Structure formats: C-alpha cells, structure tokens
Amino acid sequence: MSDPWDGSGGQATRSRTSRVPGQRASDADATRLPGGRSGSRAAARSHGGRRARRAGRGRRALRIAGICLALLVLGTAGVGWWFYEHLNGNIDSVPLDGKGGTEKADAFGRTPIDILVMGSDGRTSKADCKLGGGCSRTGVQTGSNADVQMVVHVSADRSNATVMSIPRDTMTHVPACKDGETGQSTAGYYGQINSALQYGPACQVATVHQLTGIPISHFVKLDFSGVVKMSDAVGGVSVCVNNNVYDTYSHLKLSKGGHTLKGVAALEFVRSRHGFGDGSDLGRTVSQHIFLSAMIRKFKSAGTLTDPSAVYNLADAATKALTVDEGLGTVKKLIGLASDLDKVPTKRMTFTTMQTAPDPADSNRVVVGAGAKSLFATIADDKSLTTGSGKKSAAASATKKATASAVPASEVAVTVENGTGITGRASAVATALTAKGFSPRTATANAPSSATTTTLTYGTGEKGAAQTAAKALGLPASHLKQGAAPGLVLVVGSDWPGGSGFPGGSSSSASADSKAAVADAHASTADEAKTCAKVSPYRTVSLNGVPMTPAQAYAAARSKPDSDE
Structure with missing residues (x-):
C-alpha cells in the first residue's frame, strides 16, 4: 500500500441459551493457557x-x-x-512485513485503510500487573493475548467507516509465524484466535487476514495502562448503564444512569465481561462499542482540539500508549491517520461484532457464524453499511428483489459498448463479466456516441437477466432501463472511467447484501449518544461465593465505592 500520510517534508464466549453456565475463576486467578484467559x-x-x-x-x-x-x-x-x-x-513500532495483504485502489486511485486494533492482556510491566491482576504467582510476564480485536476499515473516499469486533474465543487456524523481536515461532495450529499475539503483532494480523479475507495494512496495540492514559487525556468518557451494575471480576461498580469514566474506571468498563449482555465476551464487545463511540464523539468535539494543554496531553498519552506498525511509526503518519478518520461523520461509522456460532467441539468457544462471510465481504469490498444520511443501507431489500427474479449468469450475454473515449474500456468490462461466469456470447463494440452516464438497456422480459448483470458489476438500479430491442446492451459512460466494478457500487461475486452483513452483528453507529450498556439480567457474578446478577451484587456491596467516585 502506498503511504498517504508521509509527504515530503478466561471466561469463555457463550452462545445465548436458556441458562447461563456456571462461572469460572476470576481473571486474576485464572491459569494462563495458550489462547488466553478465561474484553x-x-x-x-x-x-x-x-x-x-x-x-x-x-x-x-x-x-x-x-x-x-x-x-x-x-x-x-x-x-x-x-x-x-x-x-x-x-x-514503539515494529514491522508488519506485508502479513495482512494489500488494499486495492478504487477507480479513482483512492485506497481504503484497514487497521487491526488490538487490546493486549499482557502483564508485561508492574503497572499492567497492578491494573490487570494475576501476577501474584507469576510476577511480570512476557507473553500476551489479543483479548480485544477490532478491524477498523475506512473507505477509499473517506465517507464511511466500519469497526468489526472479533470475539477473543473464536477458534481458527493460526498460520506459521515467527516474532521478529522475541524469536518465538510456531509452525501453525488450530486454536483460539487471540493466542496468535504470542508470536508477535504481525502474526495476529496474519491470522485475522486469513480468517476474514480483509486486507490489513496497519495495526495498533495498546495495553491496560494505555486505556487508562487515553481516557484521562481526553478528560474522561461519558457512558451510561441501564441498571445498577457490579462486576465482581473486573471490579466495575456503577449506579444506573450516566457516568464520566476516567483512568481505572474506564479500564474496568471496557474489560467488564460479566456485567453486560449474557455475561460473555459477546456482550462485552457491545459495551466496548458504546465506549469507543463516546470517545470518538469526544475527539470530534470542539473543546478537545482547541485546548493546547489537551492537545499536548492527548498526543503525549497516545504516543506512549500505542505500539504500531512501521507504516504508522511517526507523528506525521499518525496525524495523517487522525485526519482521515476525522473526515468520517459519526453517523457513518458503523460498529459491528462478527457473527458467531457455538463450537461443536467446545461449548465454551465459538466459530464463524452465518452472515459473517457477508460482513467480511462488505468490508473487503469497501462497501458502506450506512447510506449517506447515516441510516442502515436499503441495498438488501433491493438485492432481494433482484435475486427473486434473477437469471443465472451463465445464461446472460451482454453487449458492452464503450462510450468513454478511453481505449479498452468495453473489453475490460466484458472480460470481467465472462470471468464471473457470464455467457461467452458476451461481446464488445463502440457506442454510437459518447456517454456521460453508464446505462444497461434490456428487452421485454429480460429484466431478471439485466439485474443479474447489474449486481455483478455493482451498477445501481437507476442505471437500468427497458428498451424496444431484445438483448442486453451496456453502454459504459464517462462516470465509469476505470476498473471492472462501477464506482461506489456493490460489485463482485462476494459483494454483500448490507442487511445480511449486519444481521445478528449488533450493529450501531457512533452518533448514538443515548445508547446505554445493557446490564446482564443473569447470575453472571459471584459475591462471597454466592452467584447473583450484577444488579444484586451492586445492592449487596453497599460499602464498596462506585468506580467513578
């Protein structure tokens, strides 16, 4: 990928069932195994x-x-x-060595940005031991797992972004890796996805890339103390909870309503797994999205960036808290990334969680679920999950209508006419169609005259065939029209100057129906300021050996101060 920023100058994830399985030991006492504790x-x-x-x-x-x-x-x-x-x-920067693939530029030469954000559970310093616990027997440790994994995709035109969380308990194939700094290596294995970080950040990137097919050109890693520093630097992050909550494992204790969380309280919130949802890692990803959405809104607010002291503290904290790949390893490059992210309005930043299903071999683990491939394809194909207004995309309903009457590609022949004046455009599009399985009778020609708008004209009774071709090319329905003559004629206009997919469309054989992509993915947008984290109604915590709900634990622990006091 060309670098646009450097110019001259533990607890297992569970599927939701009728009852919540019994709890394991707390994080602080959990035995460290390959694949992480039981974010x-x-x-x-x-x-x-x-x-x-x-x-x-x-x-x-x-x-x-x-x-x-x-x-x-x-x-x-x-x-x-x-x-x-x-x-x-x-x-602190380390090489990525191309382990995550390379993003493709769009028809206008613009390139998306894909970053793997990792939250490390490592107790690699005294500060992290104090914050995370668990060092009483082992002391300061050397290894770590990626207990938080989020793929951050910023579109090529910087109009939208998607943040997809991958639950840490997902089982997958970890490829052969070697950590360039520690020398620790693996020939590859099937295991918990968060364990790949033990072989270096590049291995974690390679593992996520292999699982999702999403090209990842950068990574950002932060640890426990990094969360504390960043939340303090922005003056706290505003969140709310829909009930009293006391997670006896992460130690988060908050009353129902809104709170501004700083320091350790912020860390307790993002680490709380037993406090929200069904008490598993799946519920934790949703509360983390609420926290990050609030932090993004704080970054974008006028007050954060107009106070010189706040700017200094934020810059100092961020650069101390993060480990990044060498492609982000200078202040200039980080400023460039921040500028690109700032271009995306909060209503077009979509947060999702990868769809999962219970692992048949272990009910305490999960595997990739139905719908996940559509979500992966949406991100890899640089497609937005929101419309320009920020509402959920209506592409799904349009796709369903098209699919209902669609004709198999092998039965569809298209005459592609070049109306751009650019040599080879018709041939490029026709070749793309035949490569997708369209009839070898697909042909090319020059249009009778130049065209500014691409159109696909079809004959009587051929709408289904036209929809099949339009879907494959990413051509919106507004570009289709019925004509008097039989057959399909695609006139490539000057609004499509290059590439095999229509600019801004939803082409490719794996191109995702946006509603299918976010089905069961807990989708939300960063502008949803009134969303509260849902406290678990189940007995997910334990106080004095007695299982209880987080709200019951809050009532029973009156003497313990709230996290934000």
Whole structure:
C-alpha cells in the first residue's frame, strides 16, 4: 500500500441459551493457557436557524483552529521541535512485513485503510500487573493475548467507516509465524484466535487476514495502562448503564444512569465481561462499542482540539500508549491517520461484532457464524453499511428483489459498448463479466456516441437477466432501463472511467447484501449518544461465593465505592 500520510517534508464466549453456565475463576486467578484467559425543537424560526448555522460554523472554526495550533506547535523551532522529537521518541513500532495483504485502489486511485486494533492482556510491566491482576504467582510476564480485536476499515473516499469486533474465543487456524523481536515461532495450529499475539503483532494480523479475507495494512496495540492514559487525556468518557451494575471480576461498580469514566474506571468498563449482555465476551464487545463511540464523539468535539494543554496531553498519552506498525511509526503518519478518520461523520461509522456460532467441539468457544462471510465481504469490498444520511443501507431489500427474479449468469450475454473515449474500456468490462461466469456470447463494440452516464438497456422480459448483470458489476438500479430491442446492451459512460466494478457500487461475486452483513452483528453507529450498556439480567457474578446478577451484587456491596467516585 502506498503511504498517504508521509509527504515530503478466561471466561469463555457463550452462545445465548436458556441458562447461563456456571462461572469460572476470576481473571486474576485464572491459569494462563495458550489462547488466553478465561474484553430543538422540530423547526427553528429563521433567526434561530441563522444562529444555529453560525454556531455550527463557529464550532468547526474552533476545531480547525485547534488542529492548526497543534500543527503549528509541531512545526515550530525550539520547544515545538523538542515536542515533535519527544513524541516521535514515544512511539514503539515494529514491522508488519506485508502479513495482512494489500488494499486495492478504487477507480479513482483512492485506497481504503484497514487497521487491526488490538487490546493486549499482557502483564508485561508492574503497572499492567497492578491494573490487570494475576501476577501474584507469576510476577511480570512476557507473553500476551489479543483479548480485544477490532478491524477498523475506512473507505477509499473517506465517507464511511466500519469497526468489526472479533470475539477473543473464536477458534481458527493460526498460520506459521515467527516474532521478529522475541524469536518465538510456531509452525501453525488450530486454536483460539487471540493466542496468535504470542508470536508477535504481525502474526495476529496474519491470522485475522486469513480468517476474514480483509486486507490489513496497519495495526495498533495498546495495553491496560494505555486505556487508562487515553481516557484521562481526553478528560474522561461519558457512558451510561441501564441498571445498577457490579462486576465482581473486573471490579466495575456503577449506579444506573450516566457516568464520566476516567483512568481505572474506564479500564474496568471496557474489560467488564460479566456485567453486560449474557455475561460473555459477546456482550462485552457491545459495551466496548458504546465506549469507543463516546470517545470518538469526544475527539470530534470542539473543546478537545482547541485546548493546547489537551492537545499536548492527548498526543503525549497516545504516543506512549500505542505500539504500531512501521507504516504508522511517526507523528506525521499518525496525524495523517487522525485526519482521515476525522473526515468520517459519526453517523457513518458503523460498529459491528462478527457473527458467531457455538463450537461443536467446545461449548465454551465459538466459530464463524452465518452472515459473517457477508460482513467480511462488505468490508473487503469497501462497501458502506450506512447510506449517506447515516441510516442502515436499503441495498438488501433491493438485492432481494433482484435475486427473486434473477437469471443465472451463465445464461446472460451482454453487449458492452464503450462510450468513454478511453481505449479498452468495453473489453475490460466484458472480460470481467465472462470471468464471473457470464455467457461467452458476451461481446464488445463502440457506442454510437459518447456517454456521460453508464446505462444497461434490456428487452421485454429480460429484466431478471439485466439485474443479474447489474449486481455483478455493482451498477445501481437507476442505471437500468427497458428498451424496444431484445438483448442486453451496456453502454459504459464517462462516470465509469476505470476498473471492472462501477464506482461506489456493490460489485463482485462476494459483494454483500448490507442487511445480511449486519444481521445478528449488533450493529450501531457512533452518533448514538443515548445508547446505554445493557446490564446482564443473569447470575453472571459471584459475591462471597454466592452467584447473583450484577444488579444484586451492586445492592449487596453497599460499602464498596462506585468506580467513578
């Protein structure tokens, strides 16, 4: 992938069943095994509208001013240069060596960004031992597992993003790997996905890439103390819970309602597994999405980026907290990444969890479930899970209608006409069609005249065949029209200057129906500020040896202070 940012200058995941299995030992006492422990009114009057617009412009101006101030500090001699070198010195980077594949550019030469974000459970320092527990017998440890794994995809046009969590208890094939720093290696094995981090971050990236088919060109890893530093640097993260909760394992204790979490309280929230959902890792991914959505909104707020002290603290904390690949190993590159992420509106940032099913060999583990391949394909094909308005995409219903009357590709022949004036366009599209199994009678020709808009014309009774071709090419239904003559004629217009898939469409044989992609994936968007984490109604925790619900534990532990006190 070309680098766009460097210019010149423990507890097992469970499927939801009628009863919750008995609990294991707490995280602090769990035995370490390969694979991890058991993570305005409706309308304003005209003058009110003007005020709102002025306020909106003011907030944007403040954000821009804050970013410029930060860049000015970084670019100034003396203290600014020291600050820049100081931040660069904070960054810990390691090579990725192309283990995650390479993203493909779209028809306009723009490239998506795919990053694997990992939360390490390692107790590799005294600080992490204190925060994570479990070091009383072993002392400071050397290995770690990726107990949080999120694939972050930013679209090529920077209009949307998808964050997909992969439950840590997923069973998969780990490829042959060797950690370049420790020398620890494996010939490959079938095991829990989070265990791949024991052989280095590049091995974890390779494992996720192999499982999903999603090209991953970068990674970001942070540990327990990193979560604490980042939450403190932004002044706390606002979340809410729908009931009283006390997770006796992560030690999270909060009353029903909203809270601003800093430091250790923030770590307890994102680590809480027994407190939310069904008490498994699947419920934890949803609460983590709520936390990250709130943090993103905080990053994007005017106040965060207009306070020089906040900018410094955030930059210092981030560079100290993260381990990244060498492609992100400078301040300039991290600023470039932050700028790309800032372009995506929160209503078009979709959070999902990979669909799972119980592992037939072990009910305490999971495997890739139905719908996951559609989700993987959606991300790999750079397709958005939201519309331009931020609503869930309606592509699924359109696809279902098309599929209902679709004709097999092998029975469909298309005459592809070049209306672009670009040599070879018709041939490129026709070749793509035959490669997808369309009839060898597919032919090419020059259009009678130049065309600005691509159209697919079909004869009477041939709508199903046209829909089959349109789906394969990613051509929206608005580009289809019925004509008087029989047969399918595709005129490639200047709105399709290159590539075998229509720009912004949903092409490819694996192209996903967006609703199928997010079915049972707990999808949400980052603008959902009123969403509260759902406290588990099951007896997922234990207090003084007595199993109880998190709300019952909260009532029984009156003497213990709440996490945010």
